[in-house]
Amino acid sequence: MTRPSLDAHIAALDVDDGLESVLTVVARTCAEISRVVAGGALVGAMGASGRMNVQDEEQKKLDVITDDMLTQALLACPAIAGVASEEKDKAQIASNPGGAYLALFDPLDGSSNIDINAPVGTIVSVLKSPSATPVEADFLQPGRRQVAALYAVYGPQTMLVLTTGAGVKGFTLAQDGQWFLTHDAIAISPETREFAINVSNQRHWAEGVQRYVEGLLKGADGPRGKNFNMRWVAAMVADVHRILMRGGVFIYPWDSREPNKPGKLRLMYEGNPMALLVEQAGGKATTDGVQPILDVQPEQLHQRIPVALGSANEIDALAAA
Numbered sequence: 001m002t003r004p005s006l007d008a009h010i011a012a013l014d015v016d017d018g019l020e021s022v023l024t025v026v027a028r029t030c031a032e033i034s035r036v037v038a039g040g041a042l043v044g045a046m047g048a049s050g051r052m053n054v055q056d057e058e059q060k061k062l063d064v065i066t067d068d069m070l071t072q073a074l075l076a077c078p079a080i081a082g083v084a085s086e087e088k089d090k091a092q093i094a095s096n097p098g099g100a101y102l103a104l105f106d107p108l109d110g111s112s113n114i115d116i117n118a119p120v121g122t123i124v125s126v127l128k129s130p131s132a133t134p135v136e137a138d139f140l141q142p143g144r145r146q147v148a149a150l151y152a153v154y155g156p157q158t159m160l161v162l163t164t165g166a167g168v169k170g171f172t173l174a175q176d177g178q179w180f181l182t183h184d185a186i187a188i189s190p191e192t193r194e195f196a197i198n199v200s201n202q203r204h205w206a207e208g209v210q211r212y213v214e215g216l217l218k219g220a221d222g223p224r225g226k227n228f229n230m231r232w233v234a235a236m237v238a239d240v241h242r243i244l245m246r247g248g249v250f251i252y253p254w255d256s257r258e259p260n261k262p263g264k265l266r267l268m269y270e271g272n273p274m275a276l277l278v279e280q281a282g283g284k285a286t287t288d289g290v291q292p293i294l295d296v297q298p299e300q301l302h303q304r305i306p307v308a309l310g311s312a313n314e315i316d317a318l319a320a321a
């Protein structure tokens with residue numbers, strides 16, 4: 001069977017040449033990142049960089065390497081007007097004016113998994129630029145305006161999962177560096193028996209989330225009348241990928257440890273692109289079971305947000321808890 005390539009899929013999309021070139025550049029760079037991630041200690045990619053990022057987190061060498069790879073590749077693409085990275089304080093504007101698109105990315109999500117050889121990923125959100133010479137405020141568009149969202153997950157296989165607003169498709173990286181369609185029309189089943197939440201934070205959650213998770217943990221003996229299983233990869237990319245493949249819910253809620261920070265995950269680099277992929281696959285992506293992430297008006301580039309996404313019936317159950 002001949003599988004369509006990602007290049008062929010991109011060429012057939014109903015989008016302009018500029019967006020096609022942005023997607024092509026991102027896909028090529030993710031394939032290169034996959035090689036560096038797989039090389040690990042053999043290519044000097046392991047360990048800490050000795051630097052802190054804008055979130056005050058210690059950067060791994062791979063955070064810095066992958067951020068540079070994506071930033072350079074995208075800023076060299078004529079269709080790009082500017083980029084913003086989870087790893088950098090400020091957005092960067094392309095030196096050649098005229099690009100029509102903005103790209104926002106988490107170059108290496110789940111970087112605490114690097115040293116234990118567990119899955120990590122890259123997440124990218126693409127917006128139209130309101131101006132050929134954008135300023136930072138131009139990046140602050142609600143996720144509903146994304147023209148594309150994708151992630152690459154570097155696991156046993158490297159996969160790229162993409163939406164341009166008309167469903168979700170998954171591509172697997174072949175040995176020759178090309179991506180081929182392996183998962184057509186990805187859909188999240190509305191029913192699930194699997195949830196993902198970091199239960200070590202339970203005592204810090206708000207009451208509704210406490211009640212909801214308590215119901216799940218009681219299983220067949222509790223109000224839900226069925227048993228649930230739990231998974232937590234500690235890389236949002238891998239947890240969301242599992243949900244796109246076989247259903248489930250992923251929750252990183254607000255908690256009281258840092259009450260002025262509304263959650264751990266970042267709206268622009270994690271929440272919005274994952275929310276578009278999940279909605280396009282028929283799931284729900286909310287802050288709290290009710291409010292769609294995609295309708296949140298961003299106020300800051302590095303804004304944090306609570307996240308509850310996945311199988312629709314379970315997100316409804318969270319809302320009702």
Ligand code: AFP
Pocket residue numbers: 057108109110111112113198234235236237239252264265
């Ligand atoms: P790192 O990239 O710093 O490892 O953070 C990953 C992440 O933002 C997200 O991908 C995970 O779902 C979440 O953090 C895990 O957080 P906990 O370590 O608090 O479980």
